Amino acid sequence: QPGVAPETSGEYQSSIISPSGSLNAGSLSVSGQRETANGFMVNGGNVNEGVSQTTSIVPSLDSIEEFRIITNNFEAEYGNYSGGQVNAITKSGTNEFHGEAFEFLRNDALDARNFFSSIRGAFKQNQFGSTFGGPVVRKKVFFFVDYQGTRQTQSQVADVPVPSSADLTGNLADSASALTGTVNGAAWANTLSSELGYPVANGENYYVPGCTDPTVCVFPNAIVPSSAISTPSTALLKYIPPPNTSIGGLPYFETSAYNNVLRDDKGGIRVDGSSRFGMLSAYYFLDDYTQECPYCDSSLPGFGVQNIGRAQMVNLSDTTTQGPTAVNELRLHYVRNANFVGQPVGGVGPSLSSLGFVTGANTLGIVPLAPQYSGVPNTTFNNFTLGVNANPLEQYNNTYQVLDNYSKVVGTHSIKFGGNFHYDQITQHTFGANNGSFAFDGSETGLDFADFLIGAPVSYQQGQQAPLHSRNRYYGLYAQDSWRVASALTLNYGLRWDVSTSWWEENNQLETIIPGEQSKVFPGAPTGWVFPGDPNVPSTLAPTHYNNFAPRIGLAYSPSADGGILRRLFGGSGQTSIRAGYGFFYTAIEDLTDALEVGDPPYGLYYSSPNPPLFATPFVDRATGNVEGQRFPVVFPPANVAASNPVPNVNWPQY
Numbered sequence: 296q297p298g299v300a301p302e303t304s305g306e307y308q309s310s311i312i313s314p315s316g317s318l319n320a321g322s323l324s325v326s327g328q329r330e331t332a333n334g335f336m337v338n339g340g341n342v343n344e345g346v347s348q349t350t351s352i353v354p355s356l357d358s359i360e361e362f363r364i365i366t367n368n369f370e371a372e373y374g375n376y377s378g379g380q381v382n383a384i385t386k387s388g389t390n391e392f393h394g395e396a397f398e399f400l401r402n403d404a405l406d407a408r409n410f411f412s413s414i415r416g417a418f419k420q421n422q423f424g425s426t427f428g429g430p431v432v433r434k435k436v437f438f439f440v441d442y443q444g445t446r447q448t449q450s451q452v453a454d455v456p457v458p459s460s461a462d463l464t465g466n467l468a469d470s471a472s473a474l475t476g477t478v479n480g481a482a483w484a485n486t487l488s489s490e491l492g493y494p495v496a497n498g499e500n501y502y503v504p505g506c507t508d509p510t511v512c513v514f515p516n517a518i519v520p521s522s523a524i525s526t527p528s529t530a531l532l533k534y535i536p537p538p539n540t541s542i543g544g545l546p547y548f549e550t551s552a553y554n555n556v557l558r559d560d561k562g563g564i565r566v567d568g569s570s571r572f573g574m575l576s577a578y579y580f581l582d583d584y585t586q587e588c589p590y591c592d593s594s595l596p597g598f599g600v601q602n603i604g605r606a607q608m609v610n611l612s613d614t615t616t617q618g619p620t621a622v623n624e625l626r627l628h629y630v631r632n633a634n635f636v637g638q639p640v641g642g643v644g645p646s647l648s649s650l651g652f653v654t655g656a657n658t659l660g661i662v663p664l665a666p667q668y669s670g671v672p673n674t675t676f677n678n679f680t681l682g683v684n685a686n687p688l689e690q691y692n693n694t695y696q697v698l699d700n701y702s703k704v705v706g707t708h709s710i711k712f713g714g715n716f717h718y719d720q721i722t723q724h725t726f727g728a729n730n731g732s733f734a735f736d737g738s739e740t741g742l743d744f745a746d747f748l749i750g751a752p753v754s755y756q757q758g759q760q761a762p763l764h765s766r767n768r769y770y771g772l773y774a775q776d777s778w779r780v781a782s783a784l785t786l787n788y789g790l791r792w793d794v795s796t797s798w799w800e801e802n803n804q805l806e807t808i809i810p811g812e813q814s815k816v817f818p819g820a821p822t823g824w825v826f827p828g829d830p831n832v833p834s835t836l837a838p839t840h841y842n843n844f845a846p847r848i849g850l851a852y853s854p855s856a857d858g859g860i861l862r863r864l865f866g867g868s869g870q871t872s873i874r875a876g877y878g879f880f881y882t883a884i885e886d887l888t889d890a891l892e893v894g895d896p897p898y899g900l901y902y903s904s905p906n907p908p909l910f911a912t913p914f915v916d917r918a919t920g921n922v923e924g925q926r927f928p929v930v931f932p933p934a935n936v937a938a939s940n941p942v943p944n945v946n947w948p949q950y
Contacts, residue, residue: 298366299379300324311347312634312690315445315559316584316602320349325379326367331885332378338385338578338610340628341375341696345719345767345798345886350381351606351632351692354580357395357426358441358563360386368876371773371789371847372700372711377880385578387567388437392429399423409452413540416450416551424562436568447557451590452549456678458744459546460537465524467502467745471517474502475741478513479907480918487513487749490523501740525750525910526651534597534642534671534681553589553596560584573615580608591637592684598641598671600684604634621703628696628717637687643670647730652911659914662927664759665729673732677743685732685756689724712774721765721798721886725893727758727901731913738907739917750910751917758901759929760894764801765886770794775847783853783868791845793881797835798889802934803827804898805889807836815938817897819947824896828937849876896950897942900929926950 301323311320322330335342335350342352361384365373373380399422408415421444428439459469467474478484478499487495493509506512514523521529538546561582568575582605589599612626646654646669653660663669673685700713732755737743739751746752775789799805803816806826814820816828827834854861855868865871894901905923906916914923926949932942 296364296366298326299364311349312344312351312604312632312636314351314353314606315561315582316557316586316604317447317559318353320344320347320351321381322347322349323379325364328378328882330378331887332376332882334373334376334378334380336380336382337580337608338576338612339382339626339698340608340610340630341694341717342608342630343376343694343883344632344692345694345721345765346690346692346723346890347887348376348883348885351630352580352582352608353561354383354385354563355424355426355441355443355561357397357424357443358385358439360384368847368849368878370787370849371775371791371845372713374771374773374791374793374845374881375715375769375795375883377882385563385565386426386428386439386441387565387576388428388430388439390430390433390437392427394425394427396425397423409454412452412454412549414452414549414551416452417554418449420445420447420449431566431568436566438564438566440562440564442560442562444561445557445559447555449555449557450551451553451555452551453553453590453594453596454542455548455594456542457535457538457546457548457595462744463532463535463537465519465521465748467514467517467519467742470742470744471502471504473737473742474514474517474745476501476737476739479739480920482920483751483917487523491520492522501745519745519748524748527910528651528748528750530650531671531674531681531747534595536595548595550596553599554587555589556587558585573613576610576612576614578608578610580606582606587640589641592673592686593641593681594679595681596641598639598682598684600687601638601640602634602636603638604632604636606630606632620705621701623702624698624700626696626698628694628698630692630694632692633690635687635689637684639668639670639683639687642681642683643668645670647672656925656928659912659922659925661731661757661913662925663730664757664928665726668726669730672730673728674747675732675734676747677736682732683730685726685728685730687726689726691720691722693720694718707779709777709779710775711777712772714773715769715771717769719765719767719769719886721763723763723765723890723893725760725763727760727894728756729758731755731757733910733913751907752910752913753907755904755908755913756902757913757927758894758899759927760899760901761804761931763804763890763893765798765889766801767798767883767886768794768796769883783855785851787847787849787851787876789847791847793843793845794839794841795843795881795883796839797837797884798886799827799834799836800889803834803936805834805836805892806895806898807832816936816941817932817945818941818943819945820897821947830938843881845879845881847876847878849874849878896947897929897932897945899931900926900950902926 331348344351365380401420403418424443426441484497501513536548563580565578586602609629670683673682696717702711733752735743735746773791816826852873856862
């Protein structure tokens, strides 16, 4: 459709939750707007997922009666979003019974292998379902039900560059040219001397071409002795598979043994009936899925995650006629969307201490803050990643909405006015790096795998976050008129009032910066670090604007001419349509603005080592032996903190 770009910036990709486990969430750019500026509706009710402002509900295609996307210059009836307005209307029953059943099968019988892979992965998809509708009471009450199931098994062919079999034993001769680094720091040199049994100096080359003597380089013959391989590295080596093929002369591990498995079941039921209260309609939708993903976070097999989700929607409406020229539509709407994305499955179980890491709150090692997901730590190399997913997310969305639209025809005028209110709740339990994660990039020896063997990570990250309880309100009122000025000219004009609050946190667990201000909520906070409840800091951080008036005007004209050049240009009557429009539009703010602040002091901590650390005790600087100090666990402030109930005893140096 013109004005709709199926590509996104990717800016919000990590925060998008796919409906049904694998469907496109509608992250599109419409009329050049940001992908968070689109509104999604089912039967007129808002189904946006507030964090990234994509859709949380996608009904079965066989249940959809009408589908409309408005890309620009929409009437005053539509607001809250300045991009596209997408509305899907589901089918209702009729006076006759109608139904259908379907099965759609896809498999790999005629599939080709990936051009760069020597094997072909398995693929099988079954998409099946049915619809059925008819009368409950003829000419009075009708029903329509639908169901769709999806079962998909898709092999994920992994072609991962890995160390050679010799490298895995410490013999780095085939990668010796990459060992260009020198020993960084006297403390680290002393550690290596102790492990190797011969002196190592600060600034000494790890290897130089032709070196066979420990007085010339740290690792003669480019071999790392077993005594220099760190205890955690020794334990983690078994999780790195040896190469079983080569690509471009380099060692690779290739497998198609691990499948992405999706189970999705969705369905809806709609009942419509006439009564003395008007035309009543009720619609319920349920979508439940699980997905097993072997490579959602790690590029090596064995560290898969599970994604679990359930979306539900209830939509109730009452449409009443008030004489031959007036109609009122009242709609009550509720959506709940619960998801657990990236729940670790593979690699969970081994304790960090059993893998050679120092652990405990009174040590300089790791404090597992999410012990239920403790296992092989997330570890990143230049070409691959292994370990338990470091960033699982548990999220619950609730949207409560009421809408009312009143329409009346007065002569050549079609007048319409109404209002829309919705209240949004989003609760997030984030587990970002709760059990720590490491990165190796070769900054010590010149080769990332050699850094790993000797226990020399470039960085260590660990986080602890309080749950985030985001809240938002939206109010919208409008009035519009469609005036049939003449048979060939229609003029549309209207005015909308849009008020969308910024997101706030239920317990005021947000922060912002006002240079020079001293917090009264947390008197010991650094100057400029302020919180809701401090002077001039509202719960929403940003002020709410109540003067968002949005005028809209448009026209549609169909010129006609009896002859001459105008007839040649426009054709006969009704052959050409000329449209023009102008308007102001306001858009909602995505909750990602709050989610980006999760874990900021004093409601959490995201620690990143200021200097390259030791592997087994990551709160010690490797080069100097300087102790950074244990930062975890973080003790969160109480929920009732306020300027009238300040908390002066926060341990700010911990952050």
